[in-house]
Amino acid sequence: MKILAIETSCDETAISKVVATGTIKSPRFKVAANEISSQINIHRPFGGVVPNLAKREHEINLPIILANLDKKGFKNKDADLIAVTVGPGLEPALWAGIGFAKNLAKEYKKPLIGVNHMAGHLYSPLLPQKNKAKLSFPAIALIVSGGHTILLNIKDLTHWKKIGETVDDAVGEAFDKVARLLELPYPGGPEIEKLAKLGDPKAIDFPRPMLKQLNEGNFNFSFAGLKTSVLYYLRDHYPSADKNFAANVAASFQQAAVDVLVKKTIRAAEEFGARSVILCGGVAANNYLRSSMKDQCKTSGFKFFSPAFEYNTDNATMIAAAAYIQYLQKKKLPIKANGNLSI
Ligand code: KG4
Ligand code: ZN
Numbered sequence: 001m002k003i004l005a006i007e008t009s010c011d012e013t014a015i016s017k018v019v020a021t022g023t024i025k026s027p028r029f030k031v032a033a034n035e036i037s038s039q040i041n042i043h044r045p046f047g048g049v050v051p052n053l054a055k056r057e058h059e060i061n062l063p064i065i066l067a068n069l070d071k072k073g074f075k076n077k078d079a080d081l082i083a084v085t086v087g088p089g090l091e092p093a094l095w096a097g098i099g100f101a102k103n104l105a106k107e108y109k110k111p112l113i114g115v116n117h118m119a120g121h122l123y124s125p126l127l128p129q130k131n132k133a134k135l136s137f138p139a140i141a142l143i144v145s146g147g148h149t150i151l152l153n154i155k156d157l158t159h160w161k162k163i164g165e166t167v168d169d170a171v172g173e174a175f176d177k178v179a180r181l182l183e184l185p186y187p188g189g190p191e192i193e194k195l196a197k198l199g200d201p202k203a204i205d206f207p208r209p210m211l212k213q214l215n216e217g218n219f220n221f222s223f224a225g226l227k228t229s230v231l232y233y234l235r236d237h238y239p240s241a242d243k244n245f246a247a248n249v250a251a252s253f254q255q256a257a258v259d260v261l262v263k264k265t266i267r268a269a270e271e272f273g274a275r276s277v278i279l280c281g282g283v284a285a286n287n288y289l290r291s292s293m294k295d296q297c298k299t300s301g302f303k304f305f306s307p308a309f310e311y312n313t314d315n316a317t318m319i320a321a322a323a324y325i326q327y328l329q330k331k332k333l334p335i336k337a338n339g340n341l342s343i
Contacts, residue, residue, distance in 0.1 A: 003019075005018065006083065006104075010147075013057065014037070014065075035316075036314075084319070085115050086114035087117065121318060140265055142265045144289075175286075182234075
């Protein structure tokens with residue numbers, strides 16, 4: 001099945017072409033095109049994504065990207081299925097993709113399927129990558145992005161139960177807010193990671209929120225308090241004569257966030273008898289988080305799965321993967337923007 005997928009839930013305008021084969025238990029994906037146009041430079045002066053600006057940019061970019069794609073893989077109009085993200089995300093941004101996809105489906109006379117963005121992240125480890133091992137179930141998945149921090153107990157590719165999520169800020173949001181406190185540019189996640197490499201992760205003992213509650217079987221997260229601790233620390237210690245000051249704050253914050261994510265995920269994997277651990281979503285692009293989770297999985301005897309680096313942050317290839325699985329499941333989502341769509 002040739003799938004043309006469109007993703008506009010936040011500030012990346014993305015279109016992919018994927019050829020999907022195989023069954024619902026063992027889907028396979030060949031990526032013919034994975035185009036992403038980032039709006040970072042447009043939103044950077046505002047320190048975050050401005051929804052209506054994002055919508056306007058998506059509307060400008062989508063036809064340009066599509067026209068450039070016609071020579072890649074299959075001809076655009078030969079797609080068997082058009083897929084589009086319907087949520088969660090910024091609603092004005094979602095509208096742009098949905099409106100474009102609807103017109104395309106009409107023009108090409110092809111079926112249109114609405115896709116859950118978080119399901120896209122969840123399936124991203126199934127896309128081509130170096131790790132050829134097959135996912136074994138049950139699995140625990142940690143999805144970490146700018147808007148979500150979710151732990152899922154996964155029975156198979158189409159059945160799961162949410163066992164934990166953030167009660168306030170998502171971990172990506174915490175990275176972005178701490179970066180802003182340190183006067184680093186948007187998006188802050190990669191900037192914190194870069195700066196943290198120069199600092200001492202043990203320099204400051206920031207709190208590890210919700211770790212104590214693990215003993216009560218609580219798999220929820222909270223990152224607002226950790227961000228506030230950084231705020232108070234800066235208020236009390238800045239300016240500082242220490243030339244490593246900012247790097248130490250970045251490294252210590254990252255260490256606290258990673259500690260909580262890894263400990264909770266591993267404990268969930270133990271408690272629910274998982275064979276694999278899946279780590280995905282934009283924050284999974286953080287090498288320190290990936291290597292910490294991978295090492296801990298090895299120590300604890302779990303197989304570790306994460307997507308190829310380019311499929312961690314938002315892309316339309318993961319939307320095509322989710323579209324194929326949803327299509328085989330005959331699962332239909334309304335073709336309507338739903339900013340709060342849950343997984
Ligand atoms: O999945 P994603 O691309 O978009 C959403 O669905 O939200 O995730 C974006 C989030 C942002 O908060 C960004 O700062 C964070 O992922 N992020 C990172 C890194 N790369 C992206 N956070 C920490 N370290 C990184 N290297
Ligand atoms: Zn995302």
